[in-house]
Amino acid sequence: xxxxxxxxxxxxxxxxxxxxxxxxxxxxxxxxxxxxxxxxxxxxxxxxxxxxxxxxxxxxxxxxxxxxxxxxxxxxxxxxxxxxxxxxxxxxxxxxxxxxxxxxxxxxxxxxxxxxxxxxxxxxxxxxxxxxxxxxxxxxxxxxxxxxxxxxxxxxxxxx
Ligand SMILES: [Zn+2]
Numbered sequence: 001x002x003x004x005x006x007x008x009x010x011x012x013x014x015x016x017x018x019x020x021x022x023x024x025x026x027x028x029x030x031x032x033x034x035x036x037x038x039x040x041x042x043x044x045x046x047x048x049x050x051x052x053x054x055x056x057x058x059x060x061x062x063x064x065x066x067x068x069x070x071x072x073x074x075x076x077x078x079x080x081x082x083x084x085x086x087x088x089x090x091x092x093x094x095x096x097x098x099x100x101x102x103x104x105x106x107x108x109x110x111x112x113x114x115x116x117x118x119x120x121x122x123x124x125x126x127x128x129x130x131x132x133x134x135x136x137x138x139x140x141x142x143x144x145x146x147x148x149x150x151x152x153x154x155x156x157x158x159x160x
Contacts (some may be wrong), residue, residue: 008126009033009095010115013105027097027105035093035126039133039143043080047072047137056141063150065131072137091133091149093126 006015012033016026049070057067074084095118097105104114119125124132130144145151 006035009035009093010111010118013114014111023105023108027102031097033093033095033097035095037091037126037130037147037149038088039091039130039139039147040085041087041089042072042137042139042143043074043077043084043086045079045086046077046084047074049073049137052141055145059141059145063127063131068135071141072134073140085143089133089138091126091130091139091144093124093129095123 006012012035013026017023021029050073052067052069052071056071060067074080076082076084080086098121100117100121101114104117109117115125127150130139130149131141133139134141134144
C-alpha cells in the first residue's frame, strides 16, 4: 500500500506514469484506488438552508453543474463556538478497476478517457461525492471550493 498526491483516483494513474512505472506495472498493481479529501463538517445544530449565492453559482458553473436554489449554511451557535463548522469529515472516492479499465491503462489511454469510461460505468467521482455531501448538508460548497475540489490538485490519493 502506498500513498501519493493527486487530483483524484484517475489522476493517480498519471502520477504513477510520471514516477516511471510503465502501464503494465500500473495495470497489474492497482486494484483499488481510494482518494479522500478532508473538509470541515457543517454544524448539525445550527445548519439551515439558504438561497444559493453568486459564488456558489460560479463554482458549479465552472464544474459544469446546475446550481440548486438553496444550499446549506450554518450561522454558528454555542455547540460550534459560532464557527458554523464542527469537526471534519472526508469525501471519499473508491475506484475499483475492472478488466476494461486495466485494458485501457495497458493501451496507454489518457486520464480523460479513463475518467469518461469510469463515469459511463456509474462510478461516483470525488467531485460527485463531494457535491452530494454538500447537497445533504454534511459540508458546504464553500468548503469544497476552498479545498479546490474540481479546480486544482490538492487531494490525497491512496493506492493499494
Ligand atoms: Zn452550530
